[in-house]
Amino acid sequence: MKALEEKILQDGQVRPGHILKVDSFLNHQIDIDFINEIGKEFQRLFADRPITKILTVEASGIGIACITAQYFHVPVVFAKKAQSLNLDGSLYTAKVQSYTHNRVYDVILSKKFLNADDHVLIIDDFLANGCAVTGLLDIIKSARATVEGVGIVIEKGFQSGGRELRERGINLKSLAIIKSMTDTAIEFEEQDE
Amino acid sequence: MKALEEKILQDGQVRPGHILKVDSFLNHQIDIDFINEIGKEFQRLFADRPITKILTVEASGIGIACITAQYFHVPVVFAKKAQSLNLDGSLYTAKVQSYTHNRVYDVILSKKFLNADDHVLIIDDFLANGCAVTGLLDIIKSARATVEGVGIVIEKGFQSGGRELRERGINLKSLAIIKSMTDTAIEFEEQDE
Numbered sequence: 001m002k003a004l005e006e007k008i009l010q011d012g013q014v015r016p017g018h019i020l021k022v023d024s025f026l027n028h029q030i031d032i033d034f035i036n037e038i039g040k041e042f043q044r045l046f047a048d049r050p051i052t053k054i055l056t057v058e059a060s061g062i063g064i065a066c067i068t069a070q071y072f073h074v075p076v077v078f079a080k081k082a083q084s085l086n087l088d089g090s091l092y093t094a095k096v097q098s099y100t101h102n103r104v105y106d107v108i109l110s111k112k113f114l115n116a117d118d119h120v121l122i123i124d125d126f127l128a129n130g131c132a133v134t135g136l137l138d139i140i141k142s143a144r145a146t147v148e149g150v151g152i153v154i155e156k157g158f159q160s161g162g163r164e165l166r167e168r169g170i171n172l173k174s175l176a177i178i179k180s181m182t183d184t185a186i187e188f189e190e191q192d193e
Numbered sequence: 194m195k196a197l198e199e200k201i202l203q204d205g206q207v208r209p210g211h212i213l214k215v216d217s218f219l220n221h222q223i224d225i226d227f228i229n230e231i232g233k234e235f236q237r238l239f240a241d242r243p244i245t246k247i248l249t250v251e252a253s254g255i256g257i258a259c260i261t262a263q264y265f266h267v268p269v270v271f272a273k274k275a276q277s278l279n280l281d282g283s284l285y286t287a288k289v290q291s292y293t294h295n296r297v298y299d300v301i302l303s304k305k306f307l308n309a310d311d312h313v314l315i316i317d318d319f320l321a322n323g324c325a326v327t328g329l330l331d332i333i334k335s336a337r338a339t340v341e342g343v344g345i346v347i348e349k350g351f352q353s354g355g356r357e358l359r360e361r362g363i364n365l366k367s368l369a370i371i372k373s374m375t376d377t378a379i380e381f382e383e384q385d386e
Contacts, residue, residue: 029306030269032262059251063259063269069225076223076256113222 001041001175005188007034008154014181018128018156026153027060027125035067038175042123042151043071045173049148051121053077053114055140057096057107057132064153065123072121077114079107079136092142094135107135111143118145127152127174130161137170149173157189194234194368198381200227201347207374211321211349219346220253220318228260231368235316235344236264238366242341244314246270246307248333250289250300250325257346258316265314270307272300272329285335287328300328304336311338320345320367323354330363342366350382 013021025031051072056065057079065076079094082105090111097104114120122136133150140147147170155162155174158181165172177189206214218224244265249258250272258269272287275298283304290297307313315329326343333340340363348355348367351374358365370382 023303024306028270028273028303030259030262030271032259032269033266035259036263059255059271059273062252062255063271066223066225066228066256066259067263069223070229070260073226076225077221078223078252078256080221080252110216110221113217 001038003034003037004153004176008176008178009186012186014183014186018159018181020154020156020178020181020186022154026064030063032067035064038064038153039068039071041175042068042121042173046072046121046149046151046171049121049171050119051148052117052119053121053145054123055079055109055114055120055136056123057081057136060126061124064125068123068151077109079109079139081105081107092139094138094142096135097129097131107132107139109139114140114143114145116144118143119148120145121148122150123152124150125153127155127161127165127172128159130159130164133161133165147171151175154178194231196227196230197346197369201369201371202379205379207376207379211352211374213347213349213371213374213379215347219257223256225260228257231257231346232261232264234368235261235314235366239265239314239342239344239364242314242364243312244341245310245312246314246338247316248272248302248307248313248329249316250274250329253319254317257318261316261344270302272302272332274298274300285332287331287335289328290322290324300325300332302332307333307336307338309337311336312341313338314341315343316345317343318346320348320354320358320365321352323352323358326354326358340364344368347371 011024054076069076092109149171152174155177157177179187179189204217247262247269262269285302342364345367348370350370372380372382
């Protein structure tokens with residue numbers, strides 16, 4: 001998605017540890033008009049799939065998932081990162097290694113919001129080593145639901161998550177794939193529009 | 194908002210500890226069409242205010258804030274609940290007592306996303322003792338920005354947060370105010386529509 005690549009080049013900042021800060025429009029401040037363009041693009045890319053639910057994980061995936069869901073006319077469900085007093089009853093759980101926070105956490109989802117009739121699109125802001133998506137795929141498998149696709153805003157193509165998911169046959173679409181990045185330059189992988 | 198009261202009566206579940214579960218449409222699964230109605234109502238209630246930014250706190254406020262922001266054509270900024278490797282530079286911080294999780298946590302916001310020119314609408318899903326909103330008000334004060342209002346989906350009127358904010362002169366609008374709730378009945382405060 002050319003407009004996204006241009007936005008990353010304009011507003012993104014590369015920090016040590018392969019961190020790309022895009023917090024001015026994606027995951028701290030959220031540029032709602034731009035996220036609407038992202039939502040439309042996800043709808044275009046997954047239009048042929050019979051999606052019944054969009055699944056993400058808190059926190060930075062939620063806004064993107066909600067805006068995107070408007071184009072699919074389906075509910076969003078977001079997995080939570082820690083046991084909450086408000087979550088009782090039967091839960092799906094999966095373990096996730098956080099790259100950013102350098103720790104392992106549990107993600108949990110109430111069983112009543114995902115079942116074998118569901119056709120699920122996973123949406124998230126970043127894909128690096130793929131651990132968050134793998135955790136969500138584990139939850140979908142536990143629910144015996146169908147994975148229709150994974151939509152990612154920014155994939156770090158120099159980390160292994162995207163390759164591994166594609167090798168598993170997952171229908172993964174990333175709107176921008178970063179081939180390499182340094183303090184002074186960000187290079188994207190060419191993609192068919 | 195009558196449609197919200199009806200939805201709470203239909204789908205809400207009261208649990209011990211004055212917990213109201215509305216996770217089927219508001220804060221775990223998100224009914225996007227319904228949240229759009231909520232967003233439109235917030236726009237109606239705060240239409241006379243020159244809002245430049247919507248502020249919320251992760252995680253369950255984010256979806257509501259993003260949908261609502263579409264009607265104001267302004268960006269969303271969400272405060273984060275813990276120090277992240279991705280947040281550097283100057284930060285506003287405030288301490289918040291979580292009722293649900295029974296602990297104190299820091300909320301943080303990057304200084305570059307809020308300044309003295311901003312006119313801010315705070316949006317959140319619940320108001321009980323008001324600690325999350327108070328933390329966000331502290332951040333707005335640190336930024337020397339202007340508070341234009343606080344929009345809450347569900348206020349627990351039997352807890353003190355709402356009264357205290359109104360006594361401070363805050364322009365607080367709650368779409369549903371619960372007067373009392375038990376296992377078998379939920380009563381709402383009458384409001385002018």
